[in-house]
Amino acid sequence: MSRKDELDPITPSEAAHAESFAKVVDRLLAGEHLPAAMDADDRALVETATVVVASHRELPLTADRTRALVDQALERGVLGRGLTAPEAAPRLAEVESAPAPVPIRPARRRLAAIAPWSVAAVCAAAAIVLFVSRPEPGAPAPAAPVAELPDELSSRPADGLVGQIPRAHAADASERADIIYADRLAGFRELSFRSGGEP
Amino acid sequence: MNRSFHRALVAAALSCALVACSQDRGEAPDRGSVTRLAEPREAIGEHLMLALGQAKNFHHKADVYLARAEPEKAVAALRQILAIDFPADAPEAADVRLDARARLGTVLAATGKLDEAFAVVDEGLAGAPRPSFFLANLYTVRGELHEARAALVAESDPATAEAEQRAAIADYDHAISINEKLLAGLTGGAQ
Numbered sequence: 271m272s273r274k275d276e277l278d279p280i281t282p283s284e285a286a287h288a289e290s291f292a293k294v295v296d297r298l299l300a301g302e303h304l305p306a307a308m309d310a311d312d313r314a315l316v317e318t319a320t321v322v323v324a325s326h327r328e329l330p331l332t333a334d335r336t337r338a339l340v341d342q343a344l345e346r347g348v349l350g351r352g353l354t355a356p357e358a359a360p361r362l363a364e365v366e367s368a369p370a371p372v373p374i375r376p377a378r379r380r381l382a383a384i385a386p387w388s389v390a391a392v393c394a395a396a397a398i399v400l401f402v403s404r405p406e407p408g409a410p411a412p413a414a415p416v417a418e419l420p421d422e423l424s425s426r427p428a429d430g431l432v433g434q435i436p437r438a439h440a441a442d443a444s445e446r447a448d449i450i451y452a453d454r455l456a457g458f459r460e461l462s463f464r465s466g467g468e469p
Numbered sequence: 470m471n472r473s474f475h476r477a478l479v480a481a482a483l484s485c486a487l488v489a490c491s492q493d494r495g496e497a498p499d500r501g502s503v504t505r506l507a508e509p510r511e512a513i514g515e516h517l518m519l520a521l522g523q524a525k526n527f528h529h530k531a532d533v534y535l536a537r538a539e540p541e542k543a544v545a546a547l548r549q550i551l552a553i554d555f556p557a558d559a560p561e562a563a564d565v566r567l568d569a570r571a572r573l574g575t576v577l578a579a580t581g582k583l584d585e586a587f588a589v590v591d592e593g594l595a596g597a598p599r600p601s602f603f604l605a606n607l608y609t610v611r612g613e614l615h616e617a618r619a620a621l622v623a624e625s626d627p628a629t630a631e632a633e634q635r636a637a638i639a640d641y642d643h644a645i646s647i648n649e650k651l652l653a654g655l656t657g658g659a660q
Contacts, residue, residue, distance in 0.1 A: 426560055440610050442572075
């Protein structure tokens with residue numbers, strides 16, 4: 271449109287056309303769809319006008335309209351609907367292979383849940399170790415080496431010392447008591463010497 | 470959560486019980502000392518020496534009393550030997566007591582107390598734990614007592630005298646048998 275055209279007065283047809291164009295823009299901003307039959311140039315002008323209006327003021331949207339727009343955006347972004355097939359396939363695979371969401375649990379609750387089982391596991395392990403490593407029940411302990419005392423150091427019958435008692439000496443118990451005492455005293459002293467003076 | 474917690478507690482309790490059972494079973498036997506004395510021989514100890522010393526002293530007292538012609542006191546001293554506390558199961562105890570009875574019976578017989586002498590000797594023979602030279606000697610003493618009794622009644626009661634003499638022979642044979650067995654054991658062969 272030239273400058274000369276801009277200075278000319280608006281004709282009735284131009285005013286009617288502008289009014290109908292404004293109505294279309296208003297209906298579009300209200301959430302309605304564009305008329306199916308519409309000139310391509312007019313359609314482009316309407317979309318441009320809509321963008322210009324939206325950039326200058328906040329457009330109030332109804333709840334249903336807002337919900338519809340969000341759903342449409344999610345479908346396009348997550349599920350790939352509304353995209354071409356090659357663009358949608360990788361996104362579907364990512365969604366289907368993603369791991370199940372793990373609920374976030376407080377650490378303290380998790381610790382309380384596993385603590386008893388941990389204690390039980392430790393006790394069971396200790397029981398198994400002790401059971402396996404126990405000595406054979408009933409198995410005889412290895413015999414302790416026996417230290418055989420020599421005759422002269424041990425309490426023993428006096429037969430070997432005294433010998434057969436002749437009839438003539440049947441009543442000589444006093445002499446035999448002296449012999450037995452002397453013999454055992456020698457052994458007792460030897461034992462005391464070996465133990466450092468302790469009997 | 471509660472059910473899981475209870476299950477865990479039950480598992481822990483069962484595990485602790487198993488641990489306790491593992492400890493009860495198969496406990497290591499008490500090994501005691503590394504070396505031990507061979508039974509029944511024990512080392513000569515102070516208790517034995519004290520008892521032997523007492524017996525020796527009482528015998529010497531009796532020697533003195535007999536030298537002083539005091540047989541009653543000698544008998545009393547010899548009776549005290551029978552009451553000495555020896556270590557339990559000490560072989561010397563039986564030997565010393567049998568020997569003391571033999572001397573006591575002889576002293577009693579010498580003082581004319583044959584019945585009392587027989588009682589002392591018979592009591593010793595009944596309680597002897599094993600064959601020994603001292604036991605054989607006590608049979609010999611009883612044989613002499615039978616001889617003494619036989620001599621006492623030989624004129625008044627020949628039958629009794631006869632019986633006493635046979636009893637004496639039996640006792641002597643008994644003493645001989647014990648001596649022979651002991652000598653065979655000591656020498657390692659029959660003589």
